[in-house]
Amino acid sequence: MSECSLLVDFNTTSSEKEADNDLFELLQSCPIPKNELLSNLGLFIKRQDLSRILFFHDLYQKIINVPGIIIEFGVRWGQTLALFESFRGIYEPYNYTRKIVGFDTFLGFPSVHEKDGSAEFIKEGAYSVTDNYDEYLENILSYHEKKSPISHMKKYKLIKGDATETFRKYLEEHPETVIALAFFDFDIYEPTKVCLELIRDHLTKGSIVGFDQLNHPDFPGETQAMKEVFGLGRYRLIRSPINPMPSYMVIE
C-alpha cells in the first residue's frame, strides 16, 4: 500500500474493505457515457463520505452572514476546498471577498511532536500526496471557479509549504484578513497550535473554528493544541450530529 493511501481505511473492517473494493470496481467498469458520468457521481458516494460533505455544507451556511475568508488547514487531496467553492457559487455567487485558502505541505506531516502520541500514522511524511498534486488540484479549483459568476477574479489560493511559516507570511502580506471559517485538519500538534494562535486576532463574532480530530485518541496533538490556545471551557464545542469526527466552535 502506498504511503498516501495508508490512512484511508484505518478503522474499516475487512468486510467493509471488500465492499469498498467492489464499489471501486463498479466505478472502474461504469458503463455511463462520459458526458453523463460527472453528473452521476452520487452513485459512488458512500454514506460516511456524504455525511462529511453535508457537515461542511452545514458549516458554510453558518458563516454566510459573517465577513471574511475561509481557510482549510490541511488540504490533502483538496475535496473540501472544491466543496467550499461550490457552496460559494450556490449561496453567495457575488461575494468576491469570500476567498478560499488552503495550506498544506503536499508532502505530508513535515515532523511530529511528542504530544502527537505514537499511533501507527504519526510519522513524518504521513498523509503525503502524489508528486505535483498541488498543480492538479489547482486545475480542479480553477474549473469550479470558472463555473461561477465573477470568474475573472481568482478567489481561491493554495499555499504550499509548512504552514507554521507560510501562514504567518500570508497574514503579513494580507493584513486585511478577517477569518469567517477556519477548519483545522492538520491532525498534529505543532502546526495546529501555531496557526490557532495566529488566527485569534483575525476572528470576529460569528466566526467558526472547526476541527477534524478533537477527542481522537490516535491524534492527541490536535486537542492539546486547542486546549492550550483557546481552552476547552471558553467556547461551546459543537459536534456534528451526522458524523462522529468533526466539531466546531462559534466565536461569541
Ligand SMILES: C[S@@+](CC[C@H](N)C(=O)[O-])C[C@H]1O[C@@H](n2cnc3c(N)ncnc32)[C@H](O)[C@@H]1O
Ligand atoms: C488529514 S490530512 C487533511 C485531509 C483533508 N482536510 C481532507 O478532508 O481530506 C492532513 C494534512 O495536513 C498536512 N499538514 C500537516 N502538517 C502540516 C504543516 N505543518 N504544514 C502544512 N501542512 C501540514 C498534511 O500534509 C496533510 O495533507
